[in-house]
Structure formats: C-alpha cells, structure tokens
Amino acid sequence: MSSSRIALPCPSRRLFLRGLAGACAVAAVAPRRLLAGLREERILSFVHTHTRERLTVPYFADGAYLPDGLASLKAFLRDHRTGDEHEIDPSLFDLLNDLRLATGSKSPFQVISGYRSPRTNTMLREHGGGVAKGSLHLQGRAIDVRLADFGTAALRDAAIELQRGGVGYYRGPDFVHVDTGRVRRW
Numbered sequence: 001m002s003s004s005r006i007a008l009p010c011p012s013r014r015l016f017l018r019g020l021a022g023a024c025a026v027a028a029v030a031p032r033r034l035l036a037g038l039r040e041e042r043i044l045s046f047v048h049t050h051t052r053e054r055l056t057v058p059y060f061a062d063g064a065y066l067p068d069g070l071a072s073l074k075a076f077l078r079d080h081r082t083g084d085e086h087e088i089d090p091s092l093f094d095l096l097n098d099l100r101l102a103t104g105s106k107s108p109f110q111v112i113s114g115y116r117s118p119r120t121n122t123m124l125r126e127h128g129g130g131v132a133k134g135s136l137h138l139q140g141r142a143i144d145v146r147l148a149d150f151g152t153a154a155l156r157d158a159a160i161e162l163q164r165g166g167v168g169y170y171r172g173p174d175f176v177h178v179d180t181g182r183v184r185r186w
C-alpha cells in the first residue's frame, strides 16, 4: 500500500489543524480515499433561537463552496433585529462542521447570534452585556451557538481543542462564541 500513498509536506500541526494543509490529512491514505475526500459534502443544520427558523444546507461539495448554500446561510444568519445581511466567512462554517464532527452531535446548532450590524452592536453595548466594540460578529466572522445533545462547557473545550480562532464561554445564557479571528479564549 505504501507505494500508492501520496507524500505531501505537512508544514506544521497547527496548519494541519487549521485545515490549510488539507493535503496532510490525506497524506497517509490511498488515492481512492483521497478522491472520496475531495467529493466530501459538508452539511450544516441550524435552528435560530430568535427567529425560530430552521436550516439544513450543504455548503461545500466536490472541493468547493456552494454559492447557493452560502447565500442561504447568509440570509439565515442575518441580524435578526434589523434584517441586515453580511457576508459570512466560509471558514466559520468549516469550524462549525469540524466542531460537529468532534462532538459527534446529531443536533442542529442553536444559533443565539450570527451577523450583528453596527446599529445592533451599539445598542447592545449601551445596554451592557459584554458586547465588544470591535466584535467579529460585525464582520460575519463569529457565531454564538449551543447544542441540545452536548454540554456547553464540553462544546467550549472541543472548540478550544480545534485551535481555530476565538472561543468564549457564557455560562449564564449557556452558549459558546466561536470566531475565525486569532486563537484566544475567555
């Protein structure tokens, strides 16, 4: 089997975890598995705690992001207070997909907050509540979620383990903030 394996450099464990060097993930598997990986379809399921809307959508297939899927997600994750939409960083969806795989959850992600418009962010800041001025929610790079079938503290631990961005744990309202900014935690 070893002769059929594909040797590709693995720059670092960090890059491997970030998925930037996806080749590393398949370096030790046979070409048939590699092809299966490229045909991989990534599907996410959500239920929004404010709008009560549900969405199950494939957003990646055959090695590429799906414009229709990303458009559905963009609308779903709009600022529910103002209706404003914003592009969402696709790597945020990959982060959620990997989180789903890491937890083994069969539940949809319950969304507390996705995109947040400047107007909403200012309003929330004026009412307190630990909302950051430069929140990555404003850039479509953050989401607050929980899972019905997986403890929120354990979800935080799984997110920290991924080392893919910021992870914030909010015990009272019971959700985890994840974003695609630099790796940090609070």
Ligand SMILES: [Zn+2]
Binding pocket: 113, 137, 142, 143, 144, 177, 178
């Ligand atoms: Zn957040």
